[in-house]
Amino acid sequence: MAVNEWEQLKLHLDKWVEECRETSAAGKVAEYIPELSKAKPDMLGIHILDAKGRSISAGEAQDSFTMQSISKVFTLILALMDHGESAVFSKVGMEPTGDHFNSIMKLELVQPAIPFNPLINAGAIVVSSMIKGENAEAKSARILAFFRELAGNPNLEYDMQVYISESKTAHLNRSIAYFLLDKGVLGCGVDEVLDIYFRHCAIKVCCADLARMALVLAFDGKDPLTGKTLIPRRYVQIAKTFMVTCGMYNGSGEFAIEAGLPAKSGVSGGILTLVPGRYGIGVVGPALNSKGNSIAGVQLIERLSQTLDWSLF
Numbered sequence: 001m002a003v004n005e006w007e008q009l010k011l012h013l014d015k016w017v018e019e020c021r022e023t024s025a026a027g028k029v030a031e032y033i034p035e036l037s038k039a040k041p042d043m044l045g046i047h048i049l050d051a052k053g054r055s056i057s058a059g060e061a062q063d064s065f066t067m068q069s070i071s072k073v074f075t076l077i078l079a080l081m082d083h084g085e086s087a088v089f090s091k092v093g094m095e096p097t098g099d100h101f102n103s104i105m106k107l108e109l110v111q112p113a114i115p116f117n118p119l120i121n122a123g124a125i126v127v128s129s130m131i132k133g134e135n136a137e138a139k140s141a142r143i144l145a146f147f148r149e150l151a152g153n154p155n156l157e158y159d160m161q162v163y164i165s166e167s168k169t170a171h172l173n174r175s176i177a178y179f180l181l182d183k184g185v186l187g188c189g190v191d192e193v194l195d196i197y198f199r200h201c202a203i204k205v206c207c208a209d210l211a212r213m214a215l216v217l218a219f220d221g222k223d224p225l226t227g228k229t230l231i232p233r234r235y236v237q238i239a240k241t242f243m244v245t246c247g248m249y250n251g252s253g254e255f256a257i258e259a260g261l262p263a264k265s266g267v268s269g270g271i272l273t274l275v276p277g278r279y280g281i282g283v284v285g286p287a288l289n290s291k292g293n294s295i296a297g298v299q300l301i302e303r304l305s306q307t308l309d310w311s312l313f
C-alpha cells in the first residue's frame with residue numbers, strides 16, 4: 001500500500017504541482033509586511049519526507065521563505081516544555097475565534113482578558129513572552145536553537161530584512177501587545193516580546209526544513225531519523241489539535257473537511273502539514289486566498305489528501 005502510494009507520488013507530484021500552480025493567479029501576496037510583497041506570486045513548492053528519510057519534492061521546494069505564523073506552533077511547544085500546561089493555559093485559551101489572525105475584536109469580550117488561542121497573533125505574543133531566558137536575546141536564541149534541532153538544520157537563520165520590515169510596520173501587533181500588557185497577561189515588556197515574536201516569525205526555511213519539523217510531530221515528538229525524542233508526546237497532541245482547530249486561520253473548518261490533516265500556514269505562503277505516523281510535509285506558495293492561506297498550497301494538499309485518502313476523519 002505505502003509502496004504504491006510512494007510510486008504514485010513519484011509519478012504524479014510534478015504534474016499536480018503544475019496544475020495547482022495555475023490557481024495562484026487568483027491569490028494575492030501579503031503586502032502589509034513590505035518585504036513579503038517581493039515574493040514570486042506563482043511560486044509553488046512541496047517536500048514530502050517519510051520516517052526512513054526518503055523524500056520527494058516538486059516545484060520550487062528549494063527556495064527559502066520566512067516561517068511567519070508557522071513558528072507559533074513550535075513556540076507554543078517550547079513554552080509548554082518550559083512551564084507545563086496549567087501555567088500556559090492560564091494566559092491563553094484553547095478555542096478557535098473564527099476571526100482574522102490579527103483581530104483584536106474579541107480581546108475585550110472575555111474575562112479574564114486572555115487571548116482565545118495560541119495561534120492567533122495575540123495568543124502567540126503572550127506565548128513568546130513566556131519563553132524562558134534572561135533577556136530577549138537569550139529567549140530568541142533558545143527558540144532558534146530549538147527550531148534548528150527540530151529541522152535537523154544547524155544553519156537556520158533569521159531573514160533580517162523581513163524582521164526589520166515587520167518591526168517597522170507592525171502597528172497592529174504593537175497595539176495588541178500594549179493591550180495585553182495593560183491586562184497583565186504579558187510576561188515581559190512590549191518591546192522585548194515583539195522583538196522575540198518578530199524574530200521567530202522571520203526564521204528562514206525551505207520546504208525540506210518544514211517537512212522535517214512536521215515529521216517530528218507526525219511521530220509524536222520523536223525524530224524518526226535520529227531516534228531522539230525532542231518533544232513530550234502530550235505537547236505534540238496539544239499542538240496538533242490546535243493545528244486542526246485553528247491552524248489555517250478562519251479557513252480551518254473548510255480545510256479540516258477538504259484535507260483532514262493538522263496544518264499550520266503563514267502569511268509568507270508556507271504551510272506545514274503531516275500525515276500522522278507517515279509523512280512530514282512542507283509547502284510554499286506565496287499567493288494567498290481571502291483567509292490568508294496559500295491558495296495553490298491549500299489546493300495541492302487537498303488534492304493529495306483526497307487522492308491518497310489521508311484524511312484523519
Ligand SMILES: N[C@@H](CCC(=O)O)C(=O)O
Binds near residue numbers: 198266267
Ligand atoms: N508576523 C506575522 C505573522 C502572521 C501570520 O503568518 O499569520 C504577523 O504577525 O502579522
